[in-house]
Amino acid sequence: MLNDKLHPSWTESDRLATLRSYRVLDTPPEPAFDDLVQLATRACQAPIALISLIDERRQWFKAEVGLGVRETPLDRSICLSAMLQPGLTIVSDLSEDPRFARNPLVTEEPHLRFYAGAVLRTPDGVPLGALCVLDHGPRDLTEEQASTLTLLARQVMSHLGLRRAVAERDEKLDASHRIEQRQALLVRELHHRVKNTLATVQALVGATGRSTDSFDEFYRSFSNRITSLARTHNLLTEDYWQTAPLREIALNELKPFAESRQPRFMLIGPPIELSADLAVPVGMALHELTTNAVQYGALSVPTGYVQVRWSVAEIEGARRLHLEWSEFGGPPVSKPQHQGFGSTLLQRVLPMQCNAEVSVNYDRAGLRFCMDAPMIEQRLVPAY
Template sequence: MLNDQLYPSWTESNRLAALRSYRVLDTPPEPTFDDLVQVAASTCQAPIALISLIDEGRQWFKAEVGLGVRETPLDRSICLSAMLQSGLTVVPDLNEDPRFARNPLVAGEPYLRFYAGAVLETPAGVPLGALCVLDHAPRALTEEQASTLTMLAQQVMSQFELRRIIAEQNERLAANRQVEQRQALLVRELHHRVKNTLATVQALVGATGRSTGSFDEFYRSFSRRIAALAKTHDLLTEDYWQTAPLRQIVLNELKPFAESRVPRFMLIGPSLELAADLAVPVGMALHELTTNAIRYGALSVPAGYVQIKWNVVESDEGRRLHLEWTEFGGPPVSEPQHQGFGSTLLQRVLPMQCNAQVEVHYDREGLLFRMDAPLVEQRLVPDY
């Protein structure tokens, strides 16, 4: 019992994985394999010939002649035992062999008596099944018939190997085409994003210049806005310029207050990815709201805090993002006397860039900003 030859060098899970790698199970009949079983039956002068593959719970026939079925349960499989033997297995009289005498195909219709099967074995020595011939009467094979049956089994495996190689090549070609298409889409999206970014930077230069009174003030305001734009772009590049998580966009702006002993902000909303064309203007809007809160609003005093709340609403026109920015505990709020860049961005740019509906309320208790915008659902570059 300790003889290593009694133990296979493969496991059943490995064997089944090898079988599936040939992508042959449940495929339709093919002339190449049909011809091989016809040659086997003719050469061995047997009424039945099969290319039998042992699957989990069944034996399936890639090709058959004389039996009339494409599969049987494993309790009827003679090839299951034959494939565990190397080379050719010949059973002159199945009815006299205790391994097969009670097999339903031996004890009953079609009353099989003779079996000869050559194992179908991978180059690594893993058995998949057998090329076999069967007869209704006890008999034997001549030396020439046995040799031919073995060579035909090798030809079956050669066809399986060729099939596997072609399938793997086709998969690699398909994967390469997918990569090429993805790269082309990515380049298009990158061109689009760079063009939009340059337009945004140009608008930032003009708007910041008009709303500041000195070069130093212009430089500080412009630098902060470019930094805010860069943070959102960093998130987008992690997903091939496609989407950025809303929660992270908000955290990028409020990060200086995240380690405060007293909570300075609350984020309430589901996990949500924003498409690039929505993420950029939303990121800029959150930057302006944060800057305003630090200079004049709730974040300008120790006791003040901000609540950012969002959810997704279903509508007849598709899903929409509803976002609210509410300030608490800050100085009394009054409507500004003149409109700066921040107000322009919130009330004019967001509706134009992302078709958003915007409300800004200068309540005495704290600023309230609401935005309702359609979500872009389709990705230009598909997921891997």
């Protein structure tokens, strides 16, 4: 496509990138451009006028009158040659010009004979195509017609530049609006999550205080529970306060046992993301189960281990999470004489907060905990 005699300062890849930056290819007709081809036909007294843009495989017409098509292959393009010439290209008789004499548009319908095209050039000198007029018989343009066609070509480029500027402005405004919406959503989500977190902390203070006999024991238990809560929230904030992976929530609690030479835990289940309103109580439940296992259960002895298994099933069009905690190889298990915070959380808080069905089996061979809860598919962000 390049004319070596002109030594262009642009490459074909640069030219195509510039053309695409105008975002005009394959767009619907627009009155501003349709008016310009109408003016070209009247000024030049020609039946056909085109705003032709050349890409790597075709010439596409942003506006046309008299030809009846929106594009042609490059091997039929006359504007391709005109685009690479400075100024205005006039071919009085296409059938007499060796460059175009075999062109199907000349030898077949619509039997074109006359062509005049003004290059569409960007302010940086990159050609995009041409504004052209065509006729079915040999002819020429007057000086005034040639001047008018050149002027109209500059108007085409002005409209293309304005069109691109408006599109870029609209994109920036749209991006700014999306950022504002995202920030507003984040503020609402933070508001919602902070209120829930403060309520959880308040409950932890009261429940830990009632289940401990000394300040040191209270401080240790409360600090561990706050640390567990913080780890779950860290996972949530990594995903824009939306979801946290169940495997990572479990690993947060069992990670101290990951370096053991003898496996101390197994995590079995597919990748599952939990929304914040389910991730927080599940994380607290796993913390209480781990703490209990370390103090009294399978993780209190070197030979014990824990298995955490989960799955998701669709029941009546809704997804439900099934989670099992099983302990093996620990001391003999017996039902506790009084209900502490951990038992209360597992047996009362989870059903209330997550609408979960739970069971705790104090099997002598090892504690078994099962939870079946509906998956929360969307964030529960209030409408305030």
